[in-house]
Amino acid sequence: MAIILGLESSCDETAAALVTSEREIRAHALAGQEEAHRPFGGVVPEIAARAHVDVMTPLVEQVFEESGLSLSDIDAVAATAGPGLIGGVMVGLMTGKALALAGGKPLVAVNHLEGHALSPRLVDPSLEFPYLLLLVSGGHCQLLLVEGVGAYRRLATTIDDAAGEAYDKTAKLLGLGFPGGPAVEHAAKGGDPKAVPLPRPLVGTAEPHFSFAGLKSAVLRARDSGRYASEDIAASFQAATIDCLVDRTAKALGSLDAVNALVVAGGVASNQAIRDALEALAADAGLPFIAPPPWLCTDNAAMIAWAGAERFGAGLTDPLDIPARARWPLDDDAAKARGAGVKA
Helix, strand or coil: CCEEEEEECCCCEEEEEEEECCCCEEEEEEEECHHHHHHHCCCCHHHHHHHHHHHHHHHHHHHHHHHCCCHHHCCEEEEEEECCCHHHHHHHHHHHHHHHHHHCCCEEEEEHHHHHHHHHHHHCCCCCCCEEEEEECCCCEEEEEEEECCEEEEEEEECCCCHHHHHHHHHHHHCCCCCHHHHHHHHHCCCCCCCCCCCCCCCCCCCCCECCHHHHHHHHHHHHHCCCCHHHHHHHHHHHHHHHHHHHHHHHHHCCCCCCCEEEECHHHHCHHHHHHHHHHHHHCCCCEECCCHHHHCCCHHHHHHHHHHHHHCCCCECCCCCCCCCCCCCCCCCCCCCCCCCC
């Protein structure tokens, strides 16, 4: 049994965790930054980086104290090395390098997206490769065929904005507060999902890519019209987003010969309405539907430690001079999507 220390600091959550190769979470600690960023209605990179510096070391000390373990007891250090806000990524990765060097432990530099991609396997031992993953978060919206540890084939991506970004912008436009995803989900429960005629970008097209920029613009026009209640706009926006996610995922499923499950991960995967719609899609396709618990969908260190455990078990470790990366695709060989910008 291997014990892995995981560190996460790619956006506005600072986290540390100790996880074993037998799927036991020995300790997990997380510090959020919602109050610091709330006045700005979104994450400010410089504020985020400084907050990571302040709390990373205390969180590492906390998980060692809670678990009764020490640096000498672990087998490797796993740290997010990208993609993400580069200042924050550097804080976690440099802390991981220092601990690995001080303890004489191997370093595992984890792609944050791989952390999400493998997180369902932390809580569900029955999940076997290959599986279709909808990775949906504030910065990413992709469909990936997960064929093994380090083996990912990107089937689709967003050609403009991610679904999570659209949720955040909708919350800001409607004055619903920060963080935007949970705020829109809450408001949508009190609205009519058919009240506002909103577009479903790319639905029905042959390629399974996503697009949410036009949907954001439609929300702005609906708000400025003065004809609709905020709750109705939120509910209609969420219904449109779900239609896009389900249609695009169904298109990707239809292109595959065989997969063992439909899986969703990433921060937006904590949205219950989205989970319910994808579960229905999986049932129609005769597939198991697997989603991590909501706390494991948002950024956390347990998923980084688990990805580190999977990579460590496969003999994949990294040198101490590995750089932090603001952008780091899981599939380097994927063709550029039509109209895709740097986010793809």
